[in-house]
Amino acid sequence: MGIQAIQAKTLAKKVMNQENFFILDVRNEEQFKDWKVEGKNVEIMNKPYFELLDGVESIAEEIPTDKEVIVVCAKEGSSQFVADQLAEEIGGEFFYLEGGMKTWSEHLEPVKVGDLDGGGELYQFVRIGKGCLSYAVISDGEAAIVDPVRLTDAYTSFFEEKNVQLKHAIDTHLHADHVSGGRTLAEMFDAVYWLPSADATEVTFSYQPLEGETTINVGETNIDIQALYSPGHTIGSTSLIVDNKYLLTGDILFVDSIGRPDLAGKAEDWVGDLRDTLYNRYVDLDEQLIVLPAHFSKKEELDENGRVMAPLKELYARNHGLNIEEEETFRKTVTENLPPQPNSYETIRHTNMGATFPSEEEQTEMEIGPNRCAISS
Amino acid sequence: MSMKVNETVDAKGLACPMPIVKTKKAIESIHAGEVLEVQATDRGSLADLQGWAKTTGHEYVGSKEKSDVLYHYVRKADPEETKAVEPFPNEENNEQLKAVQNQDDVTILDVREPAEFAFSHIPGAVSVPLGELEEKMNELDASKNIHVVCRTGNRSSMAAQMLKDKGFDKVVNVNPGMSEWDGPTESIE
Numbered sequence: 001m002g003i004q005a006i007q008a009k010t011l012a013k014k015v016m017n018q019e020n021f022f023i024l025d026v027r028n029e030e031q032f033k034d035w036k037v038e039g040k041n042v043e044i045m046n047k048p049y050f051e052l053l054d055g056v057e058s059i060a061e062e063i064p065t066d067k068e069v070i071v072v073c074a075k076e077g078s079s080q081f082v083a084d085q086l087a088e089e090i091g092g093e094f095f096y097l098e099g100g101m102k103t104w105s106e107h108l109e110p111v112k113v114g115d116l117d118g119g120g121e122l123y124q125f126v127r128i129g130k131g132c133l134s135y136a137v138i139s140d141g142e143a144a145i146v147d148p149v150r151l152t153d154a155y156t157s158f159f160e161e162k163n164v165q166l167k168h169a170i171d172t173h174l175h176a177d178h179v180s181g182g183r184t185l186a187e188m189f190d191a192v193y194w195l196p197s198a199d200a201t202e203v204t205f206s207y208q209p210l211e212g213e214t215t216i217n218v219g220e221t222n223i224d225i226q227a228l229y230s231p232g233h234t235i236g237s238t239s240l241i242v243d244n245k246y247l248l249t250g251d252i253l254f255v256d257s258i259g260r261p262d263l264a265g266k267a268e269d270w271v272g273d274l275r276d277t278l279y280n281r282y283v284d285l286d287e288q289l290i291v292l293p294a295h296f297s298k299k300e301e302l303d304e305n306g307r308v309m310a311p312l313k314e315l316y317a318r319n320h321g322l323n324i325e326e327e328e329t330f331r332k333t334v335t336e337n338l339p340p341q342p343n344s345y346e347t348i349r350h351t352n353m354g355a356t357f358p359s360e361e362e363q364t365e366m367e368i369g370p371n372r373c374a375i376s377s
Numbered sequence: 378m379s380m381k382v383n384e385t386v387d388a389k390g391l392a393c394p395m396p397i398v399k400t401k402k403a404i405e406s407i408h409a410g411e412v413l414e415v416q417a418t419d420r421g422s423l424a425d426l427q428g429w430a431k432t433t434g435h436e437y438v439g440s441k442e443k444s445d446v447l448y449h450y451v452r453k454a455d456p457e458e459t460k461a462v463e464p465f466p467n468e469e470n471n472e473q474l475k476a477v478q479n480q481d482d483v484t485i486l487d488v489r490e491p492a493e494f495a496f497s498h499i500p501g502a503v504s505v506p507l508g509e510l511e512e513k514m515n516e517l518d519a520s521k522n523i524h525v526v527c528r529t530g531n532r533s534s535m536a537a538q539m540l541k542d543k544g545f546d547k548v549v550n551v552n553p554g555m556s557e558w559d560g561p562t563e564s565i566e
Contacts, residue, residue: 028424028425028428029428030424030428031424048425048428048429048432049393049394049397049425050394050397050401050425050428050429050432051429051432053394053397053398053401073393074393074421075392075393075421076392077392077393077394077395078393078394081394365420
């Protein structure tokens with residue numbers, strides 16, 4: 001009997017393994033509505049801790065006794081407080097999430113996507129609490145990283161474990177939902193930082209322009225990363241084709257939805273580009289390519305290994321955003337009734353341009369909440 | 378702005394749940410209708426205190442920030458205010474007040490607590506909290522039409538009655554008052 005801390009890493013494994021457990025989220029209702037731990041077999045209940053200051057009797061009957069109960073809050077303190085009360089009132093073991101939703105938002109879990117030519121490998125980093133996906137291509141002791149988030153520790157320990165040297169850090173576009181780790185990683189490892197020049201008109205740093213038809217090599221066996229100009233989410237958005245097998249779509253195309261064109265305030269200007277990319281440029285590609293997006297928005301998008309991926313062919317069959325015949329309907333869908341914009345998206349864009357320098361703590365605060373880069377309909 | 382309050386809670390440097398635990402304890406020690414200042418550095422305290430006030434019925438008056446410290450103001454729920462009080466005979470609604478608020482012979486008397494007044498009040502209103510009205514009554518000009526306002530019309534009704542009992546004969550109670558006021562307001566910085 002008592003309480004025990006559970007780490008974000010362990011919780012992430014549970015979610016990805018689709019385990020069955022119960023979460024009592026004691027943050028306030030607004031925060032809960034905005035964003036929470038989601039998993040296929042997760043049962044979740046919200047009761048703000050400040051309604052439980054006098055005890056947990058009021059909810060005792062709603063807490064299951066036949067499965068693990070994990071209490072979560074914003075940072076940790078309140079979940080520990082409530083878990084304590086539950087242990088006292090009900091008896092048995094109760095868990096609380098170490099570091100709270102703040103840590104959950106920042107946890108990255110690497111999962112292998114597949115093997116590449118000549119012994120290379122492709123990994124997907126799932127930031128499960130936030131829905132961000134980033135990628136590592138490794139081959140012959142070298143690595144390229146695509147759309148990395150600012151939490152560079154997860155990547156550096158991965159590079160160490162795999163014994164690879166980072167050579168290329170690539171951002172497929174200027175991100176608006178999270179602070180990029182691309183430049184930091186490039187500086188740390190003396191690697192090349194790639195960014196589409198059309199997205200870089202206001203940046204304050206130097207970079208290698210990522211243009212269509214550029215080829216980037218990783219390792220001696222030459223894993224090809226081919227750049228494909230695919231504007232729409234941003235004017236510079238560029239997709240990457242890895243080893244002629246995988247299509248890294250950035251924020252243009254997701255498994256269950258498509259990108260939104262409005263995060264730089266240019267929905268009307270960019271909607272035509274988005275249409276052209278999804279209904280022309282991508283259509284010309286090999287339909288066997290496996291789509292690897294930079295985000296997911298629903299837990300159902302994770303497969304049984306915790307990965308987010310699907311063949312292009314399948315997406316053309318079932319992704320609603322790829323099946324809107326009328327151009328006018330498409331225009332309306334992606335410019336009207338958009339979901340709310342990601343938290344602090346303007347500050348995040350400016351940070352990624354090198355125009356503002358928020359502290360570590362401020363960056364955490366800016367990124368709290370869902371990514372909201374997609375239009376799902 | 379420096380604000381007159383009845384009690385102060387120092388929760389600086391403390392993480393949740395402590396700011397609310399301390400607030401809850403402190404509010405038990407003050408009288409209904411009095412105001413508590415909570416100093417906190419935990420950013421989460423803002424939404425949580427508002428949520429807590431909503432579930433407990435206390436009034437979340439407002440907050441301000443100064444050198445990374447959040448100052449929250451909470452007014453303890455007053456059961457008297459939710460009871461139906463005998464309405465003051467001479468009453469007007471917010472719209473009627475708006476029509477005369479700028480006339481020279483009108484004094485708007487705001488009887489809410491200083492913290493409530495500081496965050497938002499009608500431009501030109503005079504602040505005399507209900508608890509101080511008795512001693513400060515002689516500062517009011519009895520020749521003016523005195524329109525008494527509070528948050529919901531209850532405290533002002535009591536104040537209007539007090540004034541009338543002391544011989545002020547041109548007194549109007551505003552109902553409901555600031556909780557539904559949609560005209561211009563001012564705050565004290």
